[in-house]
Amino acid sequence: MRDLTPLLAPRSIAIVGASSTLTALAGKPVAFLRDSGVDVAVYPVNPSRDEIGGYTAYPDPSALPEAPDVGLVLVPAQAVVAAVEALAKRGAKAAVVISSGFGEGDRAEGAAAQARMGEIAREHGMLLLGPNTLGVHDYVRGLPLSFVWYGRKASDPAGTVAVVSQSGSGMTSLSDRLLDAGLPLGYGIATGNEADVTVVDVLEHLAEDDRVKVIAAVFEEVRDGTRFIAVLRRLRELGKPLVALKVGRTESGSAMVKSHTGALAGSYPTLKALLRQYGVIEVTDLDQIPGMVAAALLGHLPTVDGIAVVTNSGGAAAIAADRADELGVPLAQLGELAQGKVRENLPAFAQDQAVGNPIDVTAQSMQRPFSMVDIVDALVEDPAVGGVVHAVPSSGGPAGGQWVDRLADTVHSSPKPVVSVILSGKESDGLRQRLRDRGVPVFSSPAAAVEALQLLRRFGRAVESAAQPAAPAEEREPIPLPATITENSTLQWLSEYGVPVARQLLAATPEAAAEAAEELGYPVAVKISSPQIAHKTEVGGVALGLGDAASVKAAAQQVLASAAAARPDAVLEGVTVSRMVTPVLELISGIHIDPTFGPVVLLGLGGIWAEVLGDVTMRGLPLGPDEAERMVDDLQGAPLLRGARGRTPVDPAALSALVDALARIAVEHDGELGGLDLNPVAVTAEGELVVLDAALFRTEV
Amino acid sequence: MRDLTPLLAPRSIAIVGASSTLTALAGKPVAFLRDSGVDVAVYPVNPSRDEIGGYTAYPDPSALPEAPDVGLVLVPAQAVVAAVEALAKRGAKAAVVISSGFGEGDRAEGAAAQARMGEIAREHGMLLLGPNTLGVHDYVRGLPLSFVWYGRKASDPAGTVAVVSQSGSGMTSLSDRLLDAGLPLGYGIATGNEADVTVVDVLEHLAEDDRVKVIAAVFEEVRDGTRFIAVLRRLRELGKPLVALKVGRTESGSAMVKSHTGALAGSYPTLKALLRQYGVIEVTDLDQIPGMVAAALLGHLPTVDGIAVVTNSGGAAAIAADRADELGVPLAQLGELAQGKVRENLPAFAQDQAVGNPIDVTAQSMQRPFSMVDIVDALVEDPAVGGVVHAVPSSGGPAGGQWVDRLADTVHSSPKPVVSVILSGKESDGLRQRLRDRGVPVFSSPAAAVEALQLLRRFGRAVESAAQPAAPAEEREPIPLPATITENSTLQWLSEYGVPVARQLLAATPEAAAEAAEELGYPVAVKISSPQIAHKTEVGGVALGLGDAASVKAAAQQVLASAAAARPDAVLEGVTVSRMVTPVLELISGIHIDPTFGPVVLLGLGGIWAEVLGDVTMRGLPLGPDEAERMVDDLQGAPLLRGARGRTPVDPAALSALVDALARIAVEHDGELGGLDLNPVAVTAEGELVVLDAALFRTEV
Known part of the structure; x- marks a missing residue:
């Protein structure tokens, strides 16, 4: 450092x-x-x-x-x-x-x-x-090393929030907005073109500065992937939240970054997955950052996914519920104890009804100024609730000033995050100021508040996951890469690592292929086997759905002839014969060697939808104990893997075993492994996994 | 009205x-x-x-x-x-x-x-x-019919914006925010539980009030679907934008709406598609509305999809580019003429480079205060540009006050929407105020500005589409529904409407089935045919992939026996035999009778992904001339239909013919038709469409 x-x-x-x-x-x-x-x-x-x-x-x-x-x-x-x-x-x-x-x-x-x-x-x-660079703004002393400075100082305890940005306007704009939100900013640091000091240097310094509790970063490029990952791990270990806006996520955005700072934006899908893995709170717009930082600054992390919402606006309740459903955030099912306490604070007409969530105390709450705060107190006690949103349209009635103090006490004494939403605009600036002065995070939209709790929960989940004891590493000898790399030898090698692969027999001649098929049972697939041919379909080297010995023999002859014609240079070992499997779902998996971050394990959905939706996630090494499950969380198609609409779910142990085996392979063959594609990984009707095809690449030398 | x-x-x-x-x-x-x-x-x-x-x-x-x-x-x-x-x-x-x-x-x-x-x-x-209800706020006279009132009046020309909301807090909060944004609000109207006057009544009134130029609505339920659609069509005809937040889009949100107002939120997927069809500018959060209303109030609609961005912040440029890519908004490729004019206003070091988009004039622009406005002037002249985003970090340099007037002149004189983004917070309140006083829409985030231009473009597209002359309706006799409804008779009837269907032969006996298979060629599918059996798989009534006459005969026997055992009440006509088709892509289509909005034509992606992603859109009747194309626009899987990654695109004429035929069927059989499911509609390797299975339902009486 x-x-x-x-x-x-x-x-x-x-x-x-x-x-x-x-x-x-x-x-x-x-x-x-x-x-x-x-x-x-x-x-x-x-x-x-x-x-x-x-x-x-x-x-x-x-x-x-x-x-x-x-x-x-x-x-x-x-x-x-x-x-x-x-x-x-x-x-x-x-x-x-x-x-x-x-x-x-x-x-x-x-x-x-x-x-x-x-x-x-x-x-x-x-x-x-x-x-x-736009330099450094020191908001504690009120001292700029810059030609842009608004003369603002932060509220106390100044120095608990820090901003780092490669872009100068990112630094100044964000600092200004954090000050507007009454946050105790310490530094705004712009690293510019990074001839020497990088965002990673700054993060390393801020991680070890005990005064800094939350970091907000706007960055365009990561120059040193290994150190970047190391500082993310350190921040996670310290439980110090990093709220990050990655700029240059897309092709057009990357092109702008290139012309703007000369930096290469790198592979965003890999980075995005790594940010998720290490608990970085990633946002996609500047507007999200002040509220997110305020919520993170509470230092309270949800320990369960469920949230609760209490409001005296039916509209706000429905907006919050909509966003929760859209984001996949569960609205907590309240326990009996909490329901009882909540009911005491509901208007008379709601006394005999079940207590739902969101809880709408209706405008009648204006006659009982503390009813909403009493409900918040009950909600934070409920084990099903990970965080609470408190939403009011405006001043919240005559006792606005008094409930703020009560709410603030709960916000600070509860171990769970509690955030507030004020729906109206300038009319409620006074109320907003009072809440902020007492350290209560204030949002302008119930939807944004729900999203902030979800992002905090993700951070909490990453912190928890990292704190779990890892299984003791087995002392095992690495299994050498196959001397000759073909689909067949790769599948064989994978199976030695415990990866479930389709049974496949290598046949040197068409006659041997027919015999192999008789042994496996029909229908079968016949594929060319050659260390020089990775893309078998392109050389006419694949025949599918063969139903009898004669077809297999003919197909093997045809495949060998096509491959020989297309690639006269290739050494043909013969053909492989495998039983056809009709998957209920196709996954892809493997190891990708990212130029910035090194080896990552990949898991995603296969088929044409993978191509269009790119529904794939990745993880850096070593993996946490429940990383396979968290990888599934990342996927849009997660419901398919978890048994949506009556499907058999994919066996979580099988998924975990696959991912762990790949992690072991990536570590044991670091340096010599150029990549590994398992595509497709079939999910059977019973929810089991079978790798149907695999391509292994050595590092190019 | x-x-x-x-x-x-x-x-x-x-x-x-x-x-x-x-x-x-x-x-x-x-x-x-x-x-x-x-x-x-x-x-x-x-x-x-x-x-x-x-x-x-x-x-x-x-x-x-x-x-x-x-x-x-x-x-x-x-x-x-x-x-x-x-x-x-x-x-x-x-x-x-x-x-x-x-x-x-x-x-x-x-x-x-x-x-x-x-x-x-x-x-x-x-x-x-x-x-x-929270009643009515008249911001022109400053007169409330309410117990909530902040005493605010709107800026002139007061009365050009109106707010209608079922939720009271929706009305008051939104009105407050629109006033904060300096918008010339006229009315805030809360309809509450709608015992009599509904949101639709209010929209009808506001549509015909010439003073009102833009309407913002927050609504939970549509009670009269037919009148709702009629007023949307009227607003589209008038070119009067409706910015709408639908609350209760999800299951949890709908449950809140029910308990809040006693209203049923209705089917959101149908409503969402209809809002798109009729050009409603749908947003999903309150925070989006003030900027969106300000942009709509310009009265300038993009006539092409491409946008241009000019900024002196590299970070803002990249943020805008990212969001454009993520939303699928093209960044316009600037013409030579515009590039020349832009180049004249770039710093010296950029003079010999190609002019990209976004255009980053860099901080050096602070020495040339009008360079960005000159660039905006050049951009609005370019036919490839539908709208322009102008983004500055803060005061934009020493001449802040002067360029505002120049920019405002362009904003009002250009036929295209031009919007501004101020990245910093309170520091730039003065600048923001000056821009708003001159009627320039101001956003706090480049991402939100890009999204607003996209939504305006969608409205413009709907207005254009509605203005196109419809093809003259052919005088044709309706083709009566089949007397006996089976898959076979339905496919037959569909083909009379010009819908491409799979060839299917009806066979009364297993022997006749084998003969039919010989005629069609193998492999074939055999399915039970009975007017009483809609869900054939559930009664063991389907056999697939049959490769020879003996298998077909045996399968037909088995299918008939299973169906007879499962449904002894059913009249079995025999089995249908059809040639197996292996689609490269499966679509679903049909007619859905929505309880609120009546018959709608449906199009979406089939298979398991449709189940999980729900990638389906709908259209009310009559259809516009290019509605099939706009339906594809709605789908997440649109790239698949348009030939992503080297696929053959689905023939647009075939898609249009399918949708038009369904629209004709829906109109001709309105009242007697209870629904029509075409599932799957196969896309062949050549991009053609073939309906493989169809289920027709009569209205239940």
Whole structure:
């Protein structure tokens, strides 16, 4: 871990390229520091001025009276490398390069200069933030290292929330919104083009900063997948939530990221699955972040999936219920005890009815100002409830100010997350402010509140899963990759790892194929077997649905002839014969070697829908004890695997065994394994799994 | 259409049950009217007071000095029917029943009283709003018929936006938010339990009110499907956008609606498809509505799908691009002309690069304050661009105030929608206000802005589609339903309507079945044929994949025996024999008779995925000229039908012919047709359609 203190809490700041026009881009940082009133040493560097903004100016970094904690670099692009080098030589602990025109855009010289400044920083052990960064905002002291600063400070306990973003506008916009939501922000850090300090460095630092309780990140590229995963694991271990917006999820978004920062957005499907695995709270819009951070800041994680909703607006109740169903969040079935306590607080006409969920206390609650809070108290006691949404249209009646205190007490004393929704707009700004002042998360929509509880639950689930004791690793020798890789040898090898594979016989001649078919029973499939032929269909190397010995023999002859004609270079071992299996469902599975994150185990739905919907998830290694189940959670087609509409569910133990075997293979053959595709993995009518075809790839050397 | 003027613009208001405690629920309406300063006659009705709030009080409605335009009813539930009757007898033109405790909840007497007050209203030709309503907010005059009122008035031209909601909090919250967004609101109308006046009545009135340009609706139930569809068609004809939030879309949401208002939420999948068909702008959260209404209020509809984005934030560009890809919104490929004009306004380092989209002018644009507006001007001229998103992080540089005027001129003069995004929070409230004052729609997220343009485009597409001349209806005689309904007779009848069906031969005996198979070629399927047996599989009445005459004969014997054993009551005509078809894709289609909306034509994807994903859409009648294509647009699996990954696309003419034939059948057999399921409709490798099985149902009598 790199200690970023010189960047985040500098005591001395050089401003290289400072302008004496304090309203100009290169003059603003001087003015901001002066106006902050914070006791830091400020050293403008400008060869043609003696003084700027009341501070003594120096002609160049070598002339500075001390080695500064940080140097802010504002000079034109072509002068940046020299300025960075001068700062490094003067012993600056850190540099923040605001200037742009480097890795972004298409110019090779820009990228080269960017690489050079990173090298200089590392040679001198100096931290370098940027280039093309909006710098650092310190909201605790009210101190910016930036030319954009709104002069805002955070509420207490300032410093418990931190923002990191590659994009400068992501950092400033998000910080501004978090402050609007009354959140105790500490830092806003923009990493820009990341010549040296990356989002991962910042996350590592923030993970170990005990004052920071929640991190919000907007990022476009992950440069070091291994360290990224390591810091996610560390955050999960610490139970410190990371709320993340990944930008560049799609093809068009990635193209923008490329032109914007010169970064490659990487494979989003893999990243998305890994974020889920390690408990990152992923959102897809800036608008979601303030509410999500406020809810995460409670530090209370749901331990069950079910939620409860209490409101005096029937409309809000239905909106919450709709979103819960749409997201697959169960509305908790309340226990008898909770129902009894809730009933005491319902209007007279509801006294003899069953207590549902959401609970609508109706507008009559305005005559009993504490009834909703009393209901919240009952709900958090119910073991079926993981989190509670409290929704009111506006001021919530005459005693608005009083129930806020009662609700806030519950919010903080309950081990479960309780969040509030205010449906109206500016009319309720006062109420919203009172709730926020008391640390109650406030949403503007019941739907967003439900979603936030779901995301918190996912984080809680990841934390729980990681805390479970892993099964003791068996001491087993790795099973070497097959010497000659064919479908047949791969299936054989997989079966030695305990993977259930279709029984398949290798036959060197058409006559042997017919004999094999007689042994297996009909109908059978005949496929070419050759270490040089991975895509058998493309060479006419597959015949399906063969019903008797004569057909098998003819098909084997045909397959051998086609393959020989199409691939005269290939060594033909013969054909494989396997009994046809008609799956009730086809899955795909395997191992993918991600260029950023290394080997991941893959599971998804097969067939044409997989192609169109891409319903596939992945997991990094090592796997948690219940990871197969959590992988199924990720899939849109999860109901199919779990027995929707009277189907036999896929045996969870079989799924778990498959995924675990793949994880073992990935670990044992790390480096030599280039990929493994099991496609299809048939689900039988009995819910068992059988790998029907497999393709194994060695690392290309 | 019912004229709702007495409810919306009353000149005389009786308040039945007015309290002399003006801060109590039943006193507030008097205080609100008094404090409004509007010149209306106010008549408190209270038998134990002579004066309330400075107004002369009357003992009961019969004593009123004039027949009031409207009577506000605030008495306890048990006294409401009498109060309504008294108002009706005094000649009140309308009544607003605020009191609750009627159709909502489980009590039969409440529902009966609610029905009774509706009858009284209709007997006397009086309009009745409610019960259980928050009434009417008139934001033009600043006059509430309600006990909830924030005292706000709308900006000019007040009255161009109207809100209607069944839920009271939906009405008040949404109105508050629209006012926050600076929108020229006219009315907020809550219809409550709808004993008489319904959301449909209100929509009919607002459709014909020329001052109203955009309507926002939150509704839970549609009571009169036929009139609802008629008003949607009228709004589409007028080009007047309806932004709608349907509450109770899911099972849990519907259950809440039931307990909340006593209403049944109806079939959401049908409603959703009809909203799409008729161009309703459906949103799923309250938070979406203000931005969507502001964008709709421009009155400019995209005429092509492509959008363009210009921003000085790389992060915003990527966020917009991500959402566009995720929603399937194309980012327009800019023409040469537009590219040239855009390039003139890009920073020097981008001058020699291709102009992409989104266009990131980078932070350097802050030195050229009008560059982004100049780019917007170029974009709206490009025929490939349907709408433009303009996104800035915050104040957008020193000339913030000046470019707002320039942008606003473009926003209003362009025939295309142009919307703005401000990424920061309160810091930019001033800028936001300036934009809104000039009528520029402002979003807080690029993602939401992209989505709004997509929804506007859908509305535009519906308006265009409806404006196309329909093909002249052919004069054709209806083809009578088969006298005896079996799969075989249904397929035969469908083929007379031009629907492509699988060739199927009816065989009375096992021997005849074998002969039929020889004629058709193998493999074949054998199925029981009986007018009493709709679900053939359940009686062992289906045998598939039969490869020779002997198997066919044996299967036919078995099928006949099983069916006879399972259904001794059934008349067995014999079996049908059909050639097995292996579809590359299975669709489902047919006619569904919706209890609310009547016959709708259905199209969707078949197989197990249809079961789990429910990927089905519907259309009401008559169909527009390009409705089959728009139905495919609705489907998640649309890429499969359109030839994703090298597949042969489904022939659009065949799809259109199928849907048109079903529409003709639905119209010609309206009343006698209880339903028609075509399942599966096979797509062949050549992209042709063949109905493999069909079930026809007569209306139950």
